[in-house]
Amino acid sequence: xxxxxxxxxxxxxxxNSIALEGTxxxxxxxxxxxxxxxxxxxxxxVEERLRKHVVxxxxxxENGNKFDVHRRYKEFRILHRILTQIWPGCVxxxxxxxxxxxxxxxxxxxxxxxxxxxxxxxxSTLPYFCACEAFSSFLHNSLxxxxxxxxxxxxxxxxxxxxxxDIFSEYTYFQPxxxxxxxxxxxxxxxxxxxxxxxxxxxxARLSSFAFGRYEESISGLMNGLKTIxxxxxxxxxxxxxxxxxxxxxxxNIRDWLRSDILDVESMMDGLNKYFVLEDDxxxxxxxxxxxxxxxxxxxxxxxxxxxxLTNKKNETLAEEEGKSIxxxxxxKESLEKIISISIGKLLQCDIPKFKQQKIxxxxxxxxxxxxxTVQEYQEIAEQILQIxxxxxx
Numbered sequence: 001x002x003x004x005x006x007x008x009x010x011x012x013x014x015x016n017s018i019a020l021e022g023t024x025x026x027x028x029x030x031x032x033x034x035x036x037x038x039x040x041x042x043x044x045x046v047e048e049r050l051r052k053h054v055v056x057x058x059x060x061x062e063n064g065n066k067f068d069v070h071r072r073y074k075e076f077r078i079l080h081r082i083l084t085q086i087w088p089g090c091v092x093x094x095x096x097x098x099x100x101x102x103x104x105x106x107x108x109x110x111x112x113x114x115x116x117x118x119x120x121x122x123x124s125t126l127p128y129f130c131a132c133e134a135f136s137s138f139l140h141n142s143l144x145x146x147x148x149x150x151x152x153x154x155x156x157x158x159x160x161x162x163x164x165x166d167i168f169s170e171y172t173y174f175q176p177x178x179x180x181x182x183x184x185x186x187x188x189x190x191x192x193x194x195x196x197x198x199x200x201x202x203x204x205a206r207l208s209s210f211a212f213g214r215y216e217e218s219i220s221g222l223m224n225g226l227k228t229i230x231x232x233x234x235x236x237x238x239x240x241x242x243x244x245x246x247x248x249x250x251x252x253n254i255r256d257w258l259r260s261d262i263l264d265v266e267s268m269m270d271g272l273n274k275y276f277v278l279e280d281d282x283x284x285x286x287x288x289x290x291x292x293x294x295x296x297x298x299x300x301x302x303x304x305x306x307x308x309x310l311t312n313k314k315n316e317t318l319a320e321e322e323g324k325s326i327x328x329x330x331x332x333k334e335s336l337e338k339i340i341s342i343s344i345g346k347l348l349q350c351d352i353p354k355f356k357q358q359k360i361x362x363x364x365x366x367x368x369x370x371x372x373x374t375v376q377e378y379q380e381i382a383e384q385i386l387q388i389x390x391x392x393x394x
Contacts, residue, residue: 035062035063035064036061036062036124038059038120038139039058040056040114041057045104053072053073055070055071056070056072056073056113058070058071069138069141079138080094083135085154086134086154086160087128087160089278090271090346090351091347091355092270093119093122093263093264094263094266094267095119096111096112115259118260119263128167128168157332157336157339158331158335160339161334161338164343165338165342168346171342171346172342175341176344180348184347184348187272188269191265191269191272192269195265198258198265201254201258202255202258205255205258208251212249212251216247216249247380247381248373248374250370251370253369254366257362257366260362264358268351271351274343275343275344275347278340282333285332292326293326296322299315299319300315300319304318
């Protein structure tokens with residue numbers, strides 16, 4: 001009973017279909033690859049020499065065309081890395097982690113299978129991910145993805161900036177204010193705090209789930225005891241009761257929600273952290289530009305380093321080369337600034353509101369499922385008590 005429930009997958013699909021309706025960019029709405037459904041049908045443990053690995057069978061349908069492909073976990077990791085490279089500053093869905101011990105247990109693999117399926121659902125409902133060659137090849141090309149990766153062209157920073165301007169056109173001219181940059185910093189702290197809280201709640205839910213298991217055993221023992229004892233006190237009466245071994249564990253839904261939500265929070269943390277990485281990159285590029293400008297001034301004044309003298313190049317040639325290098329760095333910096341501006345606009349106006357909406361929705365669904373499971377649990381116990389009363393004629 002410690003599985004990722006099908007309800008979690010259904011709720012994930014339902015939310016993402018709602019969120020997709022709110023996507024704004026016209027180029028995204030007009031994407032040719034948005035009508036796609038994906039599931040991980042099964043998995044297989046494959047023995048290879050002295051090692052084992054798991055292969056997942058992915059099936060789905062895209063614009064009416066069915067597909068299936070087999071992928072290993074490490075191929076998922078390659079896809080995730082490529083998406084992160086192509087879409088810096090975007091919130092890329094997180095993969096479930098592996099663990100050092102018990103990684104090949106069937107129950108654990110099944111949980112990971114369902115979390116990998118949620119990953120694919122999230123990616124497929126974001127058209128800018130879904131429409132890119134990296135994701136399409138992952139689903140439709142049967143070759144090992146590490147081989148496919150070698151054939152994929154990773155765009156330059158300048159190409160990514162152009163791509164962002166086209167795909168996220170509503171944020172092209174967004175210029176973040178100082179207050180908004182501070183807001184991003186505050187959001188980073190808040191999301192980190194949320195992450196720590198969720199981990200603690202997950203630990204408590206795990207303990208509660210184990211405690212329920214012991215409670216479940218005690219209730220089963222009590223009902224079996226009543227079934228055994230009561231007929232001995234009666235004449236010509238058999239107790240009509242069917243003890244249950246399993247009851248509805250209300251903590252399962254909470255644990256499922258936490259597993260999925262912790263990955264969501266980690267994705268948001270990565271997206272926010274990437275903004276600060278890009279900011280640091282701009283600082284480094286600017287420092288290189290300033291250094292090269294000073295060097296250019298030296299060349300223009302007739303000064304050369306020892307290594308430059310050994311090249312036998314004229315000052316004019318060296319100055320021209322340095323000037324081109326400065327232009328390239330300035331173009332690179334300008335592209336980084338464009339990516340950052342668009343990313344901040346998208347984070348503040350789309351990703352963060354969507355993230356909060358999703359958290360509220362999933363909490364409501366989880367509490368509803370928890371409530372229903374709790375009611376079901378006590379109903380099952382009450383039904384058995386009523387069976388005892390009816391059998392006793394009271």
